[in-house]
Amino acid sequence: MIRSRKLLSRFLFIAVVFSIIVQLAEATTMNFTVYGGEEVTRSIRLAVDDHVLIKFTVVAQSDKTLHVYMTYPNGTVQEFGEMGFYTYTFVCDVEGEYVLHFSNKDSLENKFVTLDYQVEHYIFGIPQMLFLTIIIVLVCVAAVAAFILMGKPR
DSSP states (O other): OHHHHHHHHHHHHHHHHHHHHOOOOEEEEEEEEEOTTOEEEEEEEEOTTOEEEEEEEEEOSSOOOEEEEEEOTTSOEEEEEEESEEEEEEEOOSOEEEEEEEEOTTOSSOEEEEEEEEEEOEETTEEHHHHHHHHHHHHHHHHHHHHHHHHSOO
C-alpha cells in the first residue's frame, strides 16, 4: 500500500511538472465571411521566439481580394495590401496580441476567407518538441541507471 502511494505521488508530481513546462503548439484553421463594407479581425496570442506561419485564401464571385494587414502589440502595422492568397512567416520578437485585419470596406460583395496559422514554440532556442524529447530521453536514461545501480549487490 505504501509503495503504491509513493508511485502515485511520484506520477502526479511528474504530471504536474510536465503540464507546467509544456505549452501546446497551436495550429488553427478557421473559415469566416467578411461581409461587404465591413472588417473582420482575428487575434493570435504569441510569446517571444514563437515561429509563426500564416496562410489565407479569399473566395468570392468576382473580386477575390481583401485589404489585409496585421497590427503588432507595440502598435506597428504590417501591410499586406490587396490579397486573395498569401503566406507569411515571421519570428515573434514582442510578446502579446497580434491582430489580423481583413477589410472588405471597398466592396459590397461578401467574401469567404479560409485562415490557417501555425505557431511553433521554442525553448532556449530549441523547438519545443525536440526539447521535450531530450528531457524524456534524459529521464529514461536516469531511470535505467538508477535501476542498474539499485540492482547490484554490494
